[in-house]
Each structure stands twice: as structure tokens, then as C-alpha cells.
Amino acid sequence: MTEAGFTPRVFSGIQPSGNLHLGNYLGALKRFADAQNKGVQSIYCMVDLHAVTVWQDPVELRHSTRELTAGFIASGLDPAKSILFNQSQVAEHTQLAWVFNCVARMGWMQRMTQFKDKAGKNAQNASLGLFAYPALMAADILVYHATHVPVGEDQKQHLELTRDIAIKFNNDFGVDFFPITEPVIEGTGTRVMSLRDGSKKMSKSDPSDMSRINLTDDADTIARKIRKAKTDPEPLPSEVKGLEERPEARNLVNIYAALADMSVDQVMAEVGGKAFSEFKPMMADLAVEKLAPISGEMSRLMQDVNEIDRILAEGAGRARAIAAPILRQTYEIMGMVGPREI
Ligand code: TYM
DSSP, X not given: OOTTSOOXXXXXXXXXXXXXXXXXXXXXXXXXXXXXXXXXXXXXXXOHHHHTTSOOOHHHHHHHHHHHHHHHHHTTOOTTTSEEEEGGGOTHHHHHHHHHHHHSOHHHHHTOHHHHHHHTTOGGGSOHHHHHHHHHHHHHHHTTTOOEEEOOGGGHHHHHHHHHHHHHHHHHHTOOOSOOOEEEOOSTTSSOBOSSXXXXXXXXXXXXXXXXXXXXXOHXXXXXXXXXXXXXXXXXXXXXXGGTTOHHHHHHHHHHHHHHTOOHHHHHHHHTTOOHHHHHHHXXXXXXXXXXXXXXXXXXXXXXXXXXXXXXXXXXXXXXXXXXXXXXXXXXXXXXXXXXXX
């Protein structure tokens, strides 16, 4: 039980919009597997309804949803231990999202930096769904009364909004119904930067494929991308402090630490003072050792999409069994007439 009396429960989601990359792995998937293996009940969602806030080709969306599911399983998520499903199969997410559209304030949503980044200069032409995106995200989490949400650093503001929505709902109706969720943003993998520019985060939408390692890359491609990663001409410093002001070096050290399950101090004790010509091959070996089996397993799993669809449908059934009573209680609190849960 948490202090507020909620059963600990982990929820997180990833968009099936293609190009699953090293940032998604180190910032999310690998940490999900760690949470699962600690034995906390964990629910993981392919957020297809979030993906369609910008245009998705239907054929590609279907493929990406299955490939993402394969990525979860290949990263160590076991569908028998964790619940794996796609968002559109559990209608309670969008039903609670509507309630939260009525709780969240326009001003809160207008402050979301991710909306501003994604909508760009042409905000008038962005979809209404893109604007409301964080309210659906809050619903994803709170429809399960999830207490902990492991994510990368770029999701922090959305999780603060989730807390604000829960607090306002509880205050408006004088209840202690929704938990105040804890964001879990820990370790060296929560902000993986581009391999071409240490000031930009690694992202699926970067036009340069050399900027990221995709989870579908084979061993040669992984090694080549690391060999070509941007660095400065100096060797690695001998101490962690020397990495300040050297974003590319810092990024490679962070990635190495996250892949090896080491702290940055431990990595620096091992590689401090080495030239990149020596460090990069070490890093390539490590990345290939950790990542190549994942891409191999993903392509194996993708050969049986019926099995993937079965896993998602089964996960959706288990997810709905948790979400439906929580939605019903929410409606009850708000005064909607219907079958009684409380
Ligand atoms: P998405 O699909 O953009 O990313 C999925 C996860 O990967 C993390 N991530 C990174 N971590 C480290 N370095 C990077 N360069 C990097 N890029 C991405 C993200 O932080 C995220 O954890 N809005 C979410 C999806 C979502 C969600 C939710 C998450 C919908 N509902 C409920 C948690 C709970 C998103 O677009 O993530």
C-alpha cells in the first residue's frame, strides 16, 4: 500500500508510431522489464489513440502496433506477468479522458511544451486531439489507479498535469478517489540524446537515421552508427566533472552506463582518459551484445502476428477488468445515473 492507501501499480505507454529507438529502450522498455521483475503489478499500453493525434497511415499503424508489442516482449516483458495491450481495445481510456477534458483547464493545456513543439508554427491547423493529448494520457494512468509511472524525462510535464487533474477532481468532488501518481524518472537512460547532436534528444522523427539506433537495426548498422557518432577531438576526461560542457561525450558515457547497468562513476573509472577511437569499439561491442538479440527476437515474433494479436486481446480483457469498475465509480461520484459500484 502507498501512504494514501493505494495498492502499488505501475502503468506506462509508448506510441506505436514507428522507429522504436535506443531512447525508448533505455528510457522506457528496459526499465519496464526491471519493474516487472521486482514483482509490482505492471500494465503497459501501445497508445494507438495517441498516435493518431497526427496522421498515421492505417497499414503502418497496424504494423507498428504489432512491432511495438514484439519490442516489449523482446525486451523482457512477459505477457503472463505484465498486462500488455493496445489502448483502442479498452474504451474506458477515452471515456475517462472525456471527464478529464472537463476537469483540465485551457490554460494548463496551453502550457504543454510538447504540444507547442509538435504543433509548431501552425497551431491553428493542429488536431484538437493533439491539444487534448495530455488529458487522455492522464486517463490512461488514472483509469487503473496507477501509483507509479516510469517514463523518460520528456514526459515529466505531462505527469505533472496528471497529478493536477487528479488533485482537482478529488477537490471538486470532495473525495480521495484518484491517486497522486509518482513519476519515476531515474537512471542514466532517461534522456538519451541524438548521436549527431548532443543538444537534441534522440527521436523517431529526426530526419537523419544516423541520429538514432533503431531497435530493428542489425549488428553492423548498430556498430556503424556508433563509429560515426559525433564527438569532440579530446580524449575522454579522467573524471565525471570533465564531461560538463561536452554533451556528445556525456551522452555516449550515459548510454554506455545504462546499457551496462553501471553508474557514470563506474564507467569513468573504466574508460576515463581513453581516446574515442578506443572507447567507441568497446561501446559498439556492448551495444551489439545487448541490442542485437532484441532485434532478432522482434523479427522472430513478427512472423506470427496472430499470436501478437492474441496477446493484445487477452491483455485488453485483463486491463478492462481493472478499468471498468474505476470508470463506473468515477461516473457515480459525478452523479451519472447507472449501475451502482459503490
Ligand atoms: P513516446 O512514445 O514518445 O515515448 C515512449 C517512452 O520513451 C521515452 N523516450 C525517451 N527516453 C529517453 N531518451 C529519449 N531520447 C527518449 N525518447 C522517448 C519517453 O519518455 C517515454 O517514456 N506520451 C507518451 C506515451 C504515453 C504515456 C501514457 C506514457 C501515453 N500515455 C501514460 C506514460 C503513461 C509518449 O508519447 O511517449
